[in-house]
Amino acid sequence: MLQPRDILVITTPEPVHEKLKQHIKPITSHVVAGTNIFSDVFASWSDVFGGRSKSYQKQLTSLYNEAIERLQLQAYHLGADCIVGLNIDIDEIAGGGKSMFMITAIGTAANLEKKGSEARGRDNKTVEGAVSLADLEDMRIRKTYVKKASEGSLELSNDVWEYLIRNRVTELYPYILNTFVKYFDNGAYSSPESMDILKNHTINYLSSLPRDKQTELIYDTLSQEELGQYSRKLMFRVTENENLLDFEKVKELLDSVDLKIRKRGLSLFRYDKPYYDTVDLEELESIKESLPDYFKKLGDYTTKKTMLTGKEVEVWECKCGRKNNLDLVYCVDCHQDIYGFYREEINLEKAQEIIDEKIDLIRGLLPQQKSLVS
Numbered sequence: 001m002l003q004p005r006d007i008l009v010i011t012t013p014e015p016v017h018e019k020l021k022q023h024i025k026p027i028t029s030h031v032v033a034g035t036n037i038f039s040d041v042f043a044s045w046s047d048v049f050g051g052r053s054k055s056y057q058k059q060l061t062s063l064y065n066e067a068i069e070r071l072q073l074q075a076y077h078l079g080a081d082c083i084v085g086l087n088i089d090i091d092e093i094a095g096g097g098k099s100m101f102m103i104t105a106i107g108t109a110a111n112l113e114k115k116g117s118e119a120r121g122r123d124n125k126t127v128e129g130a131v132s133l134a135d136l137e138d139m140r141i142r143k144t145y146v147k148k149a150s151e152g153s154l155e156l157s158n159d160v161w162e163y164l165i166r167n168r169v170t171e172l173y174p175y176i177l178n179t180f181v182k183y184f185d186n187g188a189y190s191s192p193e194s195m196d197i198l199k200n201h202t203i204n205y206l207s208s209l210p211r212d213k214q215t216e217l218i219y220d221t222l223s224q225e226e227l228g229q230y231s232r233k234l235m236f237r238v239t240e241n242e243n244l245l246d247f248e249k250v251k252e253l254l255d256s257v258d259l260k261i262r263k264r265g266l267s268l269f270r271y272d273k274p275y276y277d278t279v280d281l282e283e284l285e286s287i288k289e290s291l292p293d294y295f296k297k298l299g300d301y302t303t304k305k306t307m308l309t310g311k312e313v314e315v316w317e318c319k320c321g322r323k324n325n326l327d328l329v330y331c332v333d334c335h336q337d338i339y340g341f342y343r344e345e346i347n348l349e350k351a352q353e354i355i356d357e358k359i360d361l362i363r364g365l366l367p368q369q370k371s372l373v374s
Helices: 035-042 054-077 119-121 133-151 156-167 171-187 192-207 213-223 229-242 247-255 259-272 278-294 350-371
Strands: 021-036 084-097 099-113 300-305 310-319 324-326
Touching: 021 054, 021 278, 035 247, 054 084, 133 156, 133 171, 133 300, 156 171, 171 192, 171 213, 171 229, 192 213, 192 229, 213 229, 213 259, 229 259, 247 259, 247 278, 259 350, 278 350, 324 350
Parallel strands: none
Antiparallel strands: 021 099, 084 099, 300 310, 310 324
């Protein structure tokens, strides 16, 4: 089955060995990075030979590849199997005394008349049994970092973060998450500046990973029963930034026996996917109908006698045992509603409103998208 990374990307209007069946639509992607990622490159000449910096070139290559991968993901969701007319620009954005680099990739999503996999296979053929020196050095560094992490002695310095982000070292995610939990959720002492650096590096690390790996790690983390408040917010932030809403993964969270985990799944509907189609529309409608099955009342409606008159009045009894007046949505003692939601959480009613809005917007836009493609 075709995966996003398998989508052919070329700079010419048409491939050499194949014919285009149809052009779908132009697509773009943007990757923004602070100039600080290059700052250490020029601090020492040890990395520079003949006027070229290996680290600088690696950083640019990483950003370039990220822009192309995001294009491939867009094309995949449009049902395309190739991108033609690729053009990439690098611009500097400055303002407020700060500057950033932005790489913009533009292309046209299209479908091929035929796959021509054999022809492309000849073009993409690599040398069998050869290992480059750069790959050897990278693997040596990777193994060193993994070994130190297993011993608990890896210091997450700027150089280490740069390597992990550039090379997308997923093996160290548990170590990174544990470090984040240590300082944010467990309250280990560190300066506010160090905490900000750790948070920003962790976000950049997760954002650098391939989309399928991002989704796997984020949702696996959200399924952990004992997940701290700050770690949970971190997962939500990356989900929002990267548009990682995944209906199948959300349903797995909703199927949990743990109410905390089910509520996390419900909160994810605040975020989005990169694209929606008719299948997604049907999925949203189905999920909306089934939500009440995941969140049953934990309390019950009953009556109690008033102290002054002795009359029976209707109240709702919270799971904590407190009987609350009907005009109170949240329990006076435990501050949860009858379903177990706190005031600041996305409750069942709010989640249904969010899903309704998505359904209305998608239903209104899908006919327009069909006419554009045809």
